[in-house]
Amino acid sequence: MIVRRYVVKEMPEAVASIRRELGQDAVILSTRQIRVRKWLGLRSERRIEVMAAAREELAASAGASFGQALKRAMAEPGERTASSLRSEPWSQLAHELAEIKRMLADARAQDAPLEEGGDKPLQRWNAFLQTEGVDAVLAERWARMALGGAKSPGMRGGSVEDLIDAIEGDLGALAQPSPIRRDSRIVAFVGPTGVGKTTTIAKIAALHVLAGQRRVGLLTTDTFRIAAVEQLKTYADILNVPIAIADEPEQVPSALASLASCDLVLVDTAGRNFLNPASIEQTKRMLDPVEADEVLLVISLATKPADAVKIANMAKPLCVDKLIFTKLDETESVGMVPSLVALCQRPVAYVTTGQNVPDDIDILSMRDLLSAWKEVGGDG
Numbered sequence: 001m002i003v004r005r006y007v008v009k010e011m012p013e014a015v016a017s018i019r020r021e022l023g024q025d026a027v028i029l030s031t032r033q034i035r036v037r038k039w040l041g042l043r044s045e046r047r048i049e050v051m052a053a054a055r056e057e058l059a060a061s062a063g064a065s066f067g068q069a070l071k072r073a074m075a076e077p078g079e080r081t082a083s084s085l086r087s088e089p090w091s092q093l094a095h096e097l098a099e100i101k102r103m104l105a106d107a108r109a110q111d112a113p114l115e116e117g118g119d120k121p122l123q124r125w126n127a128f129l130q131t132e133g134v135d136a137v138l139a140e141r142w143a144r145m146a147l148g149g150a151k152s153p154g155m156r157g158g159s160v161e162d163l164i165d166a167i168e169g170d171l172g173a174l175a176q177p178s179p180i181r182r183d184s185r186i187v188a189f190v191g192p193t194g195v196g197k198t199t200t201i202a203k204i205a206a207l208h209v210l211a212g213q214r215r216v217g218l219l220t221t222d223t224f225r226i227a228a229v230e231q232l233k234t235y236a237d238i239l240n241v242p243i244a245i246a247d248e249p250e251q252v253p254s255a256l257a258s259l260a261s262c263d264l265v266l267v268d269t270a271g272r273n274f275l276n277p278a279s280i281e282q283t284k285r286m287l288d289p290v291e292a293d294e295v296l297l298v299i300s301l302a303t304k305p306a307d308a309v310k311i312a313n314m315a316k317p318l319c320v321d322k323l324i325f326t327k328l329d330e331t332e333s334v335g336m337v338p339s340l341v342a343l344c345q346r347p348v349a350y351v352t353t354g355q356n357v358p359d360d361i362d363i364l365s366m367r368d369l370l371s372a373w374k375e376v377g378g379d380g
């Protein structure tokens with residue numbers, strides 16, 4: 001008896017393969033929803049497992065027609081066996097069912113997690129974290145902590161929840177979001193070109209204007225490109241807030257003086273190549289006279305994790321207080337966030353999630369952010 005197993009996303013995919021491989025009259029024996037593991041066994045995705053047999057192998061009256069079986073399968077994907085193979089001699093039927101069961105068991109074994117024991121769970125968490133963008137040393141540390149503190153050690157050596165607990169515990173207070181303080185008056189935004197500094201400033205300015213509690217002013221030292229000044233001016237016009245411009249460090253004090261009536265001044269800086277020490281030096285020259293109460297380093301989540309680490313290291317002379325992560329909408333890997341928080345020992349102020357001003361900005365705890373992993377680590 002030819003019985004084949006198909007694992008597909010959608011039924012029509014299986015139907016096409018079954019027809020092609022087992023003929024037009026093939027019979028669907030069973031369908032059920034399964035989860036297949038990806039990413040070294042840590043991600044799992046829903047699939048439909050379809051067992052099908054070539055029709056000529058069955059007795060003439062056996063089973064539902066392909067079409068009927070398909071309809072049923074679509075209507076209620078669930079575990080089913082070919083209960084309608086009535087005209088087969090019982091012994092033959094029993095034999096075939098045993099064969100199907102064995103094949104299903106084999107197939108499940110292939111999907112099953114790796115055995116416990118040895119360092120496999122450790123390696124798997126470690127690999128998962130690194131794939132998610134966590135620095136290698138931290139990945140190993142957090143994998144060990146997750147296994148050590150696992151509440152459910154039976155499950156592949158800890159669950160995603162254990163991992164998140166471990167990271168949150170390790171970061172302590174740094175795992176809590178840290179938006180701009182109430183008592184900060186001058187807040188500067190630094191970071192590489194194109195990460196979203198100006199857009200993020202516009203979002204934060206808009207939210208404060210909408211809240212109506214603080215008089216917001218904008219200062220830009222980004223006169224490197226005409227378009228950059230225009231961009232911030234446009235936002236200032238829309239929000240009806242004052243804007244000052246400083247071309248040179250010497251102009252900063254007078255520009256700030258023109259914003260004396262504001263109790264929150266958001267300072268935009270030129271996007272520069274943060275991998276170049278000379279660029280950092282230039283940014284620092286502009287930033288020093290600003291005397292910011294808080295300096296926020298803006299990093300795009302679309303950056304390669306290794307580059308983000310370099311950027312964060314290069315930015316040290318700028319005395320960064322907090323991190324902003326932009327473009328969460330452009331990635332599925334959030335491991336860079338706890339990794340940089342740990343490496344810089346600085347909390348996250350905001351996370352931005354798109355181009356819309358002011359909607360696409362969030363104040364997220366590390367737990368909220370990492371909860372995205374629960375999706376991929378499900379044990380279905």
Ligand SMILES: Nc1nc2c(ncn2[C@@H]2O[C@H](COP(=O)(O)OP(=O)(O)O)[C@@H](O)[C@H]2O)c(=O)[nH]1
Binds near residue numbers: 194330353
């Ligand atoms: N997808 C996405 N795009 C963003 C986000 N924040 C900013 N951008 C876009 O990134 C580009 C550069 O933004 P800009 O604020 O000019 O960057 P700056 O050079 O750091 O000031 C613009 O097209 C923004 O609309 C975000 O959270 N998600």
Ligand SMILES: [Mg+2]
Binds near residue numbers: 197198199
């Ligand atoms: Mg800009």
